Amino acid sequence: MVFSDLFFIYVFIPAFALCYLLGGLIDKHILGDAGSKSLAARNTMLVVFSLIFYAWGEPTYVFLMLGSVLVNYLCGMAIHRSTARRKGALAVGVGLNLIILGTFKYLGFFARQLIGLGMEVEAPEIALPIGISFYTFQSISYLVDVYRKDSPVQRTFKGLLLYISMFPQLIAGPIVRYGTVADEINARHVSRDDIAEGVYRFLIGLGKKVIIANQFSEIADQFLVTDFANLTASGAWVGILAFTMQIYFDFSGYSDMAIGIGRCLGFHFNENFNHPYCCDSISDFWRRWHMSLGSFFRDYVYIPLGGNRRHQPLNIFVVWFLTGMWHGASWNFIIWGLYFGFIVMTEKYTLLRVKDRIPGVLLHVYSLVLVVLGWGIFYFEDFGQMTRFFTVLFGGGELHDFVTESALASNFWLWVVAVLFCMPLRRQAAQGIARLFGEGTPTEQAIVMTARLVYSVAALVLSTALLVGATNNAFLYTRF
Amino acid sequence: MKKVYTFIICLLFATGAVVFCAFPRSTYSQIEKRDLAALPEFSFEKLFDGSYTREISSWFSDTEPFREELMAFSMYINEKKGMAVQGEENITFHAGNAAAEDDNRTIDDYENNVTADENAKLADSGTIIVGSGPNVRALMIYGGSSNGGGCFAEMVNKYKRTFGSRVNVYCMAIPIATDFYLPDKAKGRSHSSLPTIRNIYAHLDPDVKAVNVYTTLANHAKENIFLRTDHHWAPLGAYYAARQFAEVAKVPFKPLADYEKRVVHRFVGSMYGYSKDRAVKNAPEDFVFYVPKNVQYTTTYINYDLNEQLRVVSESKPYQGQFFTKIKDGSGNAYLTFMGSDFKLTKVTTGTHNGRRLLIIKDSFGNALPGNMFYSFEEIHVVDFRYFTKNMTAYVNGNRITDILFAFNIFNCNASGACNRVVKYLTQRDGTYSAPTPSRSAQPASTNPADALLPTDDQMPDIAPAIDSRQPEQTDPTRPTPQQSALPQDPQESAEPVITAE
Numbered sequence: 001m002v003f004s005d006l007f008f009i010y011v012f013i014p015a016f017a018l019c020y021l022l023g024g025l026i027d028k029h030i031l032g033d034a035g036s037k038s039l040a041a042r043n044t045m046l047v048v049f050s051l052i053f054y055a056w057g058e059p060t061y062v063f064l065m066l067g068s069v070l071v072n073y074l075c076g077m078a079i080h081r082s083t084a085r086r087k088g089a090l091a092v093g094v095g096l097n098l099i100i101l102g103t104f105k106y107l108g109f110f111a112r113q114l115i116g117l118g119m120e121v122e123a124p125e126i127a128l129p130i131g132i133s134f135y136t137f138q139s140i141s142y143l144v145d146v147y148r149k150d151s152p153v154q155r156t157f158k159g160l161l162l163y164i165s166m167f168p169q170l171i172a173g174p175i176v177r178y179g180t181v182a183d184e185i186n187a188r189h190v191s192r193d194d195i196a197e198g199v200y201r202f203l204i205g206l207g208k209k210v211i212i213a214n215q216f217s218e219i220a221d222q223f224l225v226t227d228f229a230n231l232t233a234s235g236a237w238v239g240i241l242a243f244t245m246q247i248y249f250d251f252s253g254y255s256d257m258a259i260g261i262g263r264c265l266g267f268h269f270n271e272n273f274n275h276p277y278c279c280d281s282i283s284d285f286w287r288r289w290h291m292s293l294g295s296f297f298r299d300y301v302y303i304p305l306g307g308n309r310r311h312q313p314l315n316i317f318v319v320w321f322l323t324g325m326w327h328g329a330s331w332n333f334i335i336w337g338l339y340f341g342f343i344v345m346t347e348k349y350t351l352l353r354v355k356d357r358i359p360g361v362l363l364h365v366y367s368l369v370l371v372v373l374g375w376g377i378f379y380f381e382d383f384g385q386m387t388r389f390f391t392v393l394f395g396g397g398e399l400h401d402f403v404t405e406s407a408l409a410s411n412f413w414l415w416v417v418a419v420l421f422c423m424p425l426r427r428q429a430a431q432g433i434a435r436l437f438g439e440g441t442p443t444e445q446a447i448v449m450t451a452r453l454v455y456s457v458a459a460l461v462l463s464t465a466l467l468v469g470a471t472n473n474a475f476l477y478t479r480f
Numbered sequence: 481m482k483k484v485y486t487f488i489i490c491l492l493f494a495t496g497a498v499v500f501c502a503f504p505r506s507t508y509s510q511i512e513k514r515d516l517a518a519l520p521e522f523s524f525e526k527l528f529d530g531s532y533t534r535e536i537s538s539w540f541s542d543t544e545p546f547r548e549e550l551m552a553f554s555m556y557i558n559e560k561k562g563m564a565v566q567g568e569e570n571i572t573f574h575a576g577n578a579a580a581e582d583d584n585r586t587i588d589d590y591e592n593n594v595t596a597d598e599n600a601k602l603a604d605s606g607t608i609i610v611g612s613g614p615n616v617r618a619l620m621i622y623g624g625s626s627n628g629g630g631c632f633a634e635m636v637n638k639y640k641r642t643f644g645s646r647v648n649v650y651c652m653a654i655p656i657a658t659d660f661y662l663p664d665k666a667k668g669r670s671h672s673s674l675p676t677i678r679n680i681y682a683h684l685d686p687d688v689k690a691v692n693v694y695t696t697l698a699n700h701a702k703e704n705i706f707l708r709t710d711h712h713w714a715p716l717g718a719y720y721a722a723r724q725f726a727e728v729a730k731v732p733f734k735p736l737a738d739y740e741k742r743v744v745h746r747f748v749g750s751m752y753g754y755s756k757d758r759a760v761k762n763a764p765e766d767f768v769f770y771v772p773k774n775v776q777y778t779t780t781y782i783n784y785d786l787n788e789q790l791r792v793v794s795e796s797k798p799y800q801g802q803f804f805t806k807i808k809d810g811s812g813n814a815y816l817t818f819m820g821s822d823f824k825l826t827k828v829t830t831g832t833h834n835g836r837r838l839l840i841i842k843d844s845f846g847n848a849l850p851g852n853m854f855y856s857f858e859e860i861h862v863v864d865f866r867y868f869t870k871n872m873t874a875y876v877n878g879n880r881i882t883d884i885l886f887a888f889n890i891f892n893c894n895a896s897g898a899c900n901r902v903v904k905y906l907t908q909r910d911g912t913y914s915a916p917t918p919s920r921s922a923q924p925a926s927t928n929p930a931d932a933l934l935p936t937d938d939q940m941p942d943i944a945p946a947i948d949s950r951q952p953e954q955t956d957p958t959r960p961t962p963q964q965s966a967l968p969q970d971p972q973e974s975a976e977p978v979i980t981a982e
Contacts, residue, residue, distance in 0.1 A: 001533075005541065006500065006544065007537045009496070011497070011500075013497075014493060056533045057533070059527055059528050060530075192482055199489050199490070203489070215558075215561070222602065230668060230669065401665065401668060401669075402599075405601075406600070406601030406602055407602075409601070410561070410562035411561055412562050413560070414561045446481060449481040452485060453484075453485050453489075456485075456489050460489070460496075462557060464496065464550065465553040466554050467541060468541060468550040
């Protein structure tokens with residue numbers, strides 16, 4: 001199931017909300033007492049609905065996920081209980097997670113490389129289980145955090161299952177660290193503010209996905225899904241710019257929805273995006289883009305390898321290789337990762353040293369061009385297509401035809417809205433209103449909430465209309 | 481304040497949930513002219529491979545209550561997200577090439593003098609929207625080449641060889657609106673039918689008579705010979721084509737003065753559903769057709785009942801009906817005026833007595849032809865290429881047919897499955913109610929959006945989807961099953977390779 005599905009919005013969410021509220025009543029009147037507040041019934045509801053949510057799209061792989069959680073639960077307990085063998089238990093746990101990920105995501109890729117080298121192996125056809133890249137990474141973070149004693153061990157299987165399978169973040173992130181939610185699994189409080197903020201955040205995400213990203217996906221496909229016979233240079237640029245918009249609004253929309261639903265349940269996930277297209281360098285871009293992945297690699301790969309103390313270039317290479325590879329079992333993703341690794345390294349010794357003396361506009365343009373070209377590498381898994389795309393992009397074909405104008409003109413306001421929403425408009429508007437009317441005053445509150453209400457109603461109504469009859473609607477990052 | 485916000489939004493969600501779960505679900509889409517998805521049947525196999533839940537999700541979003549309204553709203557948003565671009569309305573009129581119409585196998589090039597400078601934009605299903613305002617026109621993309629259509633020529637030749645000198649056989653390959661109205665700036669986006677038509681005519685046996693309607697239509701391109709909002713030609717275009725055919729066949733033909741002009745007002749045709757562009761909906765047109773005056777004729781139909789695979793499973797007894805069906809103003813089904821549908825065998829007996837009896841083997845484009853021939857032939861039999869249950873050889877001989885006209889639009893000229901089927905009619909036994917099971921039914925989905933509207937009539941929702949019992953103007957007792965009303969896909973035809981631009 002995906003978030004931007006009418007079935008999810010109007011069947012799953014209402015059904016879940018009712019059951020969760022019912023769970024709340026059971027917790028209050030049957031399981032809990034004045035002294036101890038119970039979350040048992042609510043957590044059960046959350047786990048059950050999460051499993052339904054996952055099984056809806058992966059009716060068989062749900063057992064793989066359950067098995068993975070069980071393994072991690074046992075390893076976590078072993079790390080916690082044993083003193084002598086805790087390192088071994090960690091190694092076994094992390095190893096098993098990597099084996100699961102390697103088997104289901106990369107085995108076919110490895111086999112094809114071996115075949116390419118002339119070896120006679122059979123390339124297995126294994127379908128990628130949705131969200132496996134996210135939940136194995138979360139499992140690894142759990143084991144390492146328990147090992148490092150950064151987080152307490154999860155003593156119940158249900159608790160760990162809740163953490164891993166929680167449907168808001170299950171299939172496309174953000175990669176929620178165990179430490180972030182460890183306390184909230186068994187003790188959380190939801191205020192009215194939480195619900196209002198959470199619902200608002202969810203609708204921001206829904207709007208980003210349905211109103212913006214889905215439209216851009218049509219534009220991008222119009223130019224990029226092609227045999228290149230008709231593609232012009234201007235079309236290639238518009239196509240890849242449309243994909244640039246699509247992937248940001250798609251992925252950050254999903255993160256918004258996940259954070260929003262989590263908030264309504266009392267969980268506080270970390271932010272995953274911070275207006276990445278406002279970056280002034282590629283290093284800056286990666287501090288703003290998919291932050292949960294970047295920090296995962298920093299804390300669980302880069303620093304353990306030695307960080308900037310030992311063989312830093314090697315560490316950087318490894319991290320970017322893995323960052324690329326995490327996105328998919330294909331060379332283009334690895335190249336895409338190394339491309340950014342190379343730029344980040346270069347920036348470290350050049351640009352970042354003189355950055356203060358360069359006008360902001362130039363820095364911004366420089367970064368965006370490199371990011372957009374990066375998406376060109378990212379988009380095409382087939383090398384022949386990628387080469388032809390870049391040839392056309394840099395003028396090795398027809399330069400222009402009417403289709404480009406038509407894609408720009410007939411989506412004019414979409415482009416305008418998208419560019420505006422790439423900037424921290426909401427934050428600036430909120431700050432402006434606070435300055436004008438005084439922070440926390442009733443007038444300020446009234447204006448803010450009215451604006452939110454207008455936006456929310458519009459987003460929900462528009463999204464619903466746009467989703468009717470929509471077919472090609474899956475989130476991009478559920479593939480990774 | 482936050483309480484109010486949460487309350488209103490939750491109320492909105494709850495309302496949506498109640499409406500979408502409890503209100504009666506939509507079953508038919510007027511805009512797309514198709515029946516909507518049905519609730520999938522449960523099986524454990526489907527549950528475990530994930531298709532059951534997937535079908536539930538798509539069924540849910542396909543059959544939303546108030547679907548039409550929401551869809552219209554969604555198209556409204558899509559229209560508003562763009563900037564209005566005004567096309568230059570400097571249409572220059574040139575006299576068309578006065579081609580030598582006696583030699584029907586040599587076809588001159590046509591230069592678009594009507595909409596050459598218009599604006600163009602790409603819309604859904606690879607359609608091209610030309611111009612703006614009340615004269616907007618939606619075009620299909622054609623991907624065929626100069627190698628296409630060989631099967632069509634072979635089929636026609638086969639008929640000629642079967643019946644020999646007793647029967648005249650004519651070949652009419654009908655171009656589409658794109659051939660005449662594609663603006664210059666969109667030239668690279670669609671091929672012309674002309675190379676295919678030339679190829680077809682080059683492959684015809686010498687004793688088959690070609691009917692060059694390409695030049696005929698080109699000469700009248702500034703008139704309303706094609707519908708702007710539908711994929712069919714307009715009855716006027718068919719009239720000129722019929723005149724050209726009459727000239728080749730050397731039969732009498734009457735000027736338009738002998739016809740009564742009738743109009744279905746506010747017609748918006750199939751291209752709206754394809755392009756999903758509101759500019760098309762906002763530019764309805766008059767569907768003008770011509771009913772012969774001063775001639776007696778009786779129309780006899782045999783109706784076919786079809787199964788889900790669009791195979792004929794049974795047929796009605798012959799009965800007399802109207803040739804011209806009354807269609808209400810504002811209906812999207814105006815093209816059903818002629819004979820009401822494709823699922824039938826039609827025989828028209830006219831008051832003309834000249835010993836000439838015509839059989840037309842056609843797709844839906846051909847439906848607009850016979851109404852112009854009542855002065856020309858004493859009997860006209862109309863067979864849709866997709867549906868025929870008798871032995872064609874016996875049918876032609878038994879009805880003492882003197883002339884056979886093949887009239888296919890350029891997409892179907894490329895459909896070798898269609899051609900093979902029509903050849904099979906020559907030898908099939910009387911009462912053939914189900915054709916052989918398809919041997920190659922799977923066709924890889926094309927990734928090129930430009931192919932979406934290619935290549936055969938069988939893949940286009942033709943006029944079939946319009947048949948629906950909810951539309952009161954239908955006099956046709958044939959009520960196809962839901963699947964027929966969706967894209968009619970014949971397994972045999974769909975196995976044919978998709979024509980791609982090359």
